[in-house]
Amino acid sequence: xxxxxxxxxxxxxxxxxxxxxxxxxxxxxxxxxxxxxxxxxxxxxxxxxxxxxxxxxxxxxxxxxxxxxxxxxxxxxxxxxxxxxxxxxxxxxxxxxxxxxxxxxxxxxxxxxxxxxxxxxxxxxxxxxx
Amino acid sequence: xxxxxxxxxxxxxxxxxxxxxxxxxxxxxxxxxxxxxxxxxxxxxxxxxxxxxxxxxxxxxxxxxxxxxxxxxxxxxxxxxxxxxxxxxxxxxxxxxxxxxxxxxxxxxxxxxxxxxxxxxxxxxxxxxxxxxxxxxxxxxxxxxxxxxxxxxxxxxxxxxxxxxxxxxxxxxxxxxxxxxxxxxxxxxxxxxxxxxxxxxxxxxxxxxxxxxxxxxxxxxxxxxxxxxxxxxxxxxxxxxxxxxxxxxxxxxxxxxxxxxxxxxxxxxxxxxxxxxxxxxxxxxxxxxxxxxxxxxxxxxxxxxxxxxxxxxxxxxxxxxxxxxxxxxxxxxxxxxxxxxxxxxxxxxxxxxx
Numbered sequence: 483x484x485x486x487x488x489x490x491x492x493x494x495x496x497x498x499x500x501x502x503x504x505x506x507x508x509x510x511x512x513x514x515x516x517x518x519x520x521x522x523x524x525x526x527x528x529x530x531x532x533x534x535x536x537x538x539x540x541x542x543x544x545x546x547x548x549x550x551x552x553x554x555x556x557x558x559x560x561x562x563x564x565x566x567x568x569x570x571x572x573x574x575x576x577x578x579x580x581x582x583x584x585x586x587x588x589x590x591x592x593x594x595x596x597x598x599x600x601x602x603x604x605x606x607x608x609x610x611x612x
Numbered sequence: 613x614x615x616x617x618x619x620x621x622x623x624x625x626x627x628x629x630x631x632x633x634x635x636x637x638x639x640x641x642x643x644x645x646x647x648x649x650x651x652x653x654x655x656x657x658x659x660x661x662x663x664x665x666x667x668x669x670x671x672x673x674x675x676x677x678x679x680x681x682x683x684x685x686x687x688x689x690x691x692x693x694x695x696x697x698x699x700x701x702x703x704x705x706x707x708x709x710x711x712x713x714x715x716x717x718x719x720x721x722x723x724x725x726x727x728x729x730x731x732x733x734x735x736x737x738x739x740x741x742x743x744x745x746x747x748x749x750x751x752x753x754x755x756x757x758x759x760x761x762x763x764x765x766x767x768x769x770x771x772x773x774x775x776x777x778x779x780x781x782x783x784x785x786x787x788x789x790x791x792x793x794x795x796x797x798x799x800x801x802x803x804x805x806x807x808x809x810x811x812x813x814x815x816x817x818x819x820x821x822x823x824x825x826x827x828x829x830x831x832x833x834x835x836x837x838x839x840x841x842x843x844x845x846x847x848x849x850x851x852x853x854x855x856x857x858x859x860x861x862x863x864x865x866x867x868x869x870x871x872x873x874x875x876x877x878x879x880x881x882x883x884x885x886x887x888x889x890x891x892x893x894x895x896x897x898x899x900x901x902x903x904x905x906x907x908x909x910x911x912x913x914x915x916x917x918x919x920x921x922x923x924x925x926x927x928x929x930x931x932x933x934x935x936x937x938x939x940x941x942x943x944x945x946x947x948x949x950x951x952x953x954x955x956x957x958x959x960x961x962x963x964x965x966x
Contacts, residue, residue: 519616519627519829520634522919541896541948543635545919546829548948569896574632595638 484513484607487578488596492603493554495536498578501594502585506555510542510573513607520545521573526562526583530585533557535593539584542573555593557586613825614618615746621715623651626827628781636830637921640790641964644823646748646830649789649796653717653739655724656708659703661731662708664678666700669727671853671875673866677702682785683768685713685861686853687720692790692871692878694847694856696720699787701772711744711798713843727870743804747811747823748834749795750964755823756795756813757897789831791838792964836927837920839960845900846887846915846929852876856887859958866873885912888936889959890945892926895951898945904930905944905951911936913946920961927961928954 486492490500496514500507515521523543533539539559562584566572573581588594589601598606613628623913625648628636639645657666667674681702687695689700696716701709712720728735744965747756753764762775762784782799799807808825815823826834832842841847841856853862854875864876892898898917904908917928928945936943941956 521630522634523895545833545921546627546898548899 486600488600491597508521512581513576515574521570524566531559560585622679624945633829634921636826639824644751645826647746650743653712654742656736656738657708657734665731672861673863685872687841688871692875694854743801746796748788748790748792752794758814790834837962888937890954892954894953896930896947897926
């Protein structure tokens with residue numbers, strides 16, 4: 483069973499959001515990394531790039547395929563996880579911790595309230611796997 | 613077994629098992645990997661004209677085989693392009709077994725039947741009768757030896773023998789699609805599960821150095837690292853054997869075969885494009901179908917692109933104009949709108965230590 487931490491917010495595209503003041507830390511969920519398989523490459527944006535909610539900010543590649551990753555909330559990139567360049571497999575081993583992808587300053591922090599809770603995301607993934 | 617299943621040419625197959633593609637790939641190179649390749653097709657050719665018949669339809673020289681020997685070959689079109697790549701097994705002077713790809717089995721069968729014009733041969737599509745389990749890796753022999761009395765060390769590369777594995781009568785051939793030593797076991801279709809389980813057991817699966825079950829994704833990364841072509845990607849009915857670097861299975865001097873004239877002509881005139889191996893030299897992974905750019909010009913396409921888990925780099929094969937096909941040539945790959953640097957290198961990318 484995939485891990486779904488209680489204190490995070492989730493999107494239907496399998497990203498998670500951790501709120502830190504007016505900033506959001508974003509990555510992909512345990513369910514997502516498990517579905518992808520071994521992550522071999524992560525493409526991340528540069529600092530100060532701006533994204534609207536649900537816009538793709540980068541991509542994650544497994545051995546066989548490429549998947550875009552979307553930001554659930556709008557904002558400006560503050561920093562990205564540079565260790566993923568040399569250690570993309572961290573996304574698999576620690577998707578909610580060291581596998582974080584971007585930190586952005588939210589343009590509209592209230593957007594977080596329209597995201598899924600842990601319980602809602604868990605139900606969503608159960609329905610998807612049927 | 614936790615395999616993530618997908619449809620592959622009408623067959624339900626695992627892409628990977630829980631350990632993941634990279635682990636499966638590395639384990640095969642360092643110890644052993646097990647592949648259920650029962651989806652492959654088998655066509656039986658019996659009769660006094662068996663060798664002459666198959667020799668007329670394929671590019672390699674069947675007359676060079678002895679009993680118990682196999683060869684890599686191609687079924688060719690009149691243009692010298694590839695209908696399928698296959699293995700031709702000589703069971704006896706009047707009995708050949710053709711092992712073909714899963715997705716092309718029906719096409720090959722129709723082609724072969726339609727070209728039977730009076731030779732004394734009996735043709736049978738026996739694909740449904742066979743299962744095929746491939747055990748590959750440096751530990752393959754020591755594992756398989758536990759299940760058979762066949763003197764495996766006597767079987768040379770690309771040779772085979774009849775015998776029993778775990779009491780199941782079949783063919784054991786020293787062949788494979790990974791670039792490692794290994795065996796492919798052909799047996800009655802209903803014995804697949806037994807052989808699969810027994811080999812995993814004999815190979816101590818689940819232990820850190822034991823045999824690992826491997827899916828399609830690892831099968832692909834292993835064969836690409838070893839520089840082996842995949843039908844449908846690197847070779848198809850639009851690519852000639854010479855363009856595809858398969859001149860070595862193209863025996864123009866053996867006598868007439870389908871496409872011989874076209875290939876002889878192309879050999880004389882020289883090919884205009886060639887299938888070349890490359891490694892990506894900047895950040896990025898080249899993928900199938902992406903365009904190859906040289907000096908700002910789009911000159912070809914990637915036919916197979918992927919990470920190479922053992923070599924720890926990103927590699928691929930692409931058709932490029934012959935003037936750009938030499939090792940050292942710098943190229944770029946259009947990776948989803950971004951030009952990523954790469955360099956043509958010699959294949960195979962990986963060669964096992966003997």
